[in-house]
Amino acid sequence: MSTTTMAGIASNEAAFRPRHDHPVAEMVRDTFVSVPTTATVADALGAGIALAIFIPLVMDMGGNVGTQSSTIFARGYALGHVTIKDFWRRNFAREALVGATMAVGIALIAGVVAHFWQGVPNDIPNLGIVVGAALFTSVFLASMLGFLMPYILVRIGVDHAPGADPFITTIKDFSGLLVYFSMAAWLIGIEM
Numbered sequence: 001m002s003t004t005t006m007a008g009i010a011s012n013e014a015a016f017r018p019r020h021d022h023p024v025a026e027m028v029r030d031t032f033v034s035v036p037t038t039a040t041v042a043d044a045l046g047a048g049i050a051l052a053i054f055i056p057l058v059m060d061m062g063g064n065v066g067t068q069s070s071t072i073f074a075r076g077y078a079l080g081h082v083t084i085k086d087f088w089r090r091n092f093a094r095e096a097l098v099g100a101t102m103a104v105g106i107a108l109i110a111g112v113v114a115h116f117w118q119g120v121p122n123d124i125p126n127l128g129i130v131v132g133a134a135l136f137t138s139v140f141l142a143s144m145l146g147f148l149m150p151y152i153l154v155r156i157g158v159d160h161a162p163g164a165d166p167f168i169t170t171i172k173d174f175s176g177l178l179v180y181f182s183m184a185a186w187l188i189g190i191e192m
């Protein structure tokens with residue numbers, strides 16, 4: 001029973017069939033058009049599931065680092081270790097070095113784990129690079145923002161303690177996921 005008959009549209013199926021739609025032509029069309037398309041969609045879905053596993057890691061690691069960095073700023077500022085006068089040369093440069101070191105370490109570990117845990121079994125060899133690059137970006141940016149946003153708030157005369165974290169989280173989440181999915185689209189070959 002055809003869908004047109006079930007829907008009660010018409011009893012004459014021939015009116016809805018294209019001319020020259022021979023069963024052999026249907027088979028050829030399905031083989032050369034539908035099957036590769038289905039395989040491409042299946043590959044993209046499989047890669048998407050493997051990518052989805054690491055989204056919380058990318059977002060949460062950056063959030064943790066950003067919050068910790070803003071806490072270090074607040075404590076250092078309250079104790080006089082972070083000064084507005086020497087902020088760029090002394091304090092921010094040191095935080096950038098610590099942030100870059102953490103970002104490299106976390107990115108390498110997570111990239112290797114992602115590669116062997118989800119990349120190899122799912123035939124996604126570049127998954128480790130995608131996860132590592134996104135984590136590096138997220139952690140390094142969160143480290144910088146965690147120190148920079150409270151400084152900016154102090155400079156404009158606003159309380160830095162409650163105001164910095166929402167900005168840090170929003171910017172870091174957006175940029176981390178943008179890098180994550182852009183790298184995935186480029187290296188894994190997913191159409192976005």
